[in-house]
Amino acid sequence: MKLELRGVSKKYSDHDVNALRDVSLSLDGGDFVAICGPSGCGKSTLLNIVGLIDKPTSGSVLLDGEELNSLDDEKLTALRGKRIGFVFQFFNLLSTLTIEENVALPLELSGQTEEADIRKKVADLLERVGIAKRAKFYPSQLSGGEMQRAAIARAVIHAPQILVADEPTGNLDSESGTVILELLKQLNENDNQTIVMATHSAEAASYASRRVDMRDGRIVVDQASELKVSAGEG
Numbered sequence: 568m569k570l571e572l573r574g575v576s577k578k579y580s581d582h583d584v585n586a587l588r589d590v591s592l593s594l595d596g597g598d599f600v601a602i603c604g605p606s607g608c609g610k611s612t613l614l615n616i617v618g619l620i621d622k623p624t625s626g627s628v629l630l631d632g633e634e635l636n637s638l639d640d641e642k643l644t645a646l647r648g649k650r651i652g653f654v655f656q657f658f659n660l661l662s663t664l665t666i667e668e669n670v671a672l673p674l675e676l677s678g679q680t681e682e683a684d685i686r687k688k689v690a691d692l693l694e695r696v697g698i699a700k701r702a703k704f705y706p707s708q709l710s711g712g713e714m715q716r717a718a719i720a721r722a723v724i725h726a727p728q729i730l731v732a733d734e735p736t737g738n739l740d741s742e743s744g745t746v747i748l749e750l751l752k753q754l755n756e757n758d759n760q761t762i763v764m765a766t767h768s769a770e771a772a773s774y775a776s777r778r779v780d781m782r783d784g785r786i787v788v789d790q791a792s793e794l795k796v797s798a799g800e801g
């Protein structure tokens with residue numbers, strides 16, 4: 568897997584905001600990248616483009632070498648459903664579905680119909696994230712940390728190529744936050760899950776293997792290119 572952003576800019580023209588300015592970023596399979604920077608610097612805008620939720624105003628996005636700009640919304644939605652998983656600060660679980668129903672959703676949306684297979688996959692994953700006992704609960708009956716573990720299970724159940732996490736610990740106390748970060752790290756190390764995570768927190772960023780710093784819509788530091796530079800020099 569390789570996802571590339573080349574010279575991507577995003578302008579919200581109704582408010583004349585340049586949320587991203589000439590951003591280039593390359594993600595390889597197995598990367599765990601933290602996107603850091605102050606509020607308003609463009610982290611969520613960048614993640615929405617990486618996660619194929621939003622399109623750039625200019626520049627291009629390539630997935631495995633294929634330019635995505637020309638895809639219509641329907642194709643983009645299909646691609647996103649198959650290849651991307653999302654985790655958000657406020658969990659975004661569906662309140663009328665139980666935890667196991669929430670987690671099963673991406674499989675059902677992608678057309679899997681074998682109920683027994685789905686149930687087994689969901690049960691295994693809930694076990695793995697440590698909330699098997701909460702399978703029949705509704706989201707409102709869980710703690711924040713448990714809800715986020717359910718949200719992560721839902722985000723990875725269909726084995727997406729990229730897991731996009733926008734401030735996944737932003738609404739948790741530090742202990743529950745640590746559990747979530749450990750879980751992400753485990754997914755990255757054991758399953759080679761590619762992860763792109765936006766965060767304000769240096770502590771959260773330290774769980775990633777690569778850090779990208781943004782200011783005012785631009786990438787100001789990318790450890791990957793630093794590594795390349797120093798490898799070239801040495």
Ligand SMILES: Nc1ncnc2c1ncn2[C@@H]1O[C@H](COP(=O)(O)OP(=O)(O)OP(=O)(O)O)[C@@H](O)[C@H]1O
Nearest residue numbers: 579582584585586605606607608609610611612613
């Ligand atoms: N739909 C929109 N219309 C106009 N401006 C927007 C829109 N969405 C975001 N922006 C602006 O774009 C800039 C970048 O926003 P973004 O949400 O990407 O920042 P962020 O780094 O994720 O911030 P935070 O850390 O607070 O989540 C901000 O100045 C914001 O006000």
Ligand SMILES: [Mg+2]
Nearest residue numbers: 610611612733
């Ligand atoms: Mg944000």
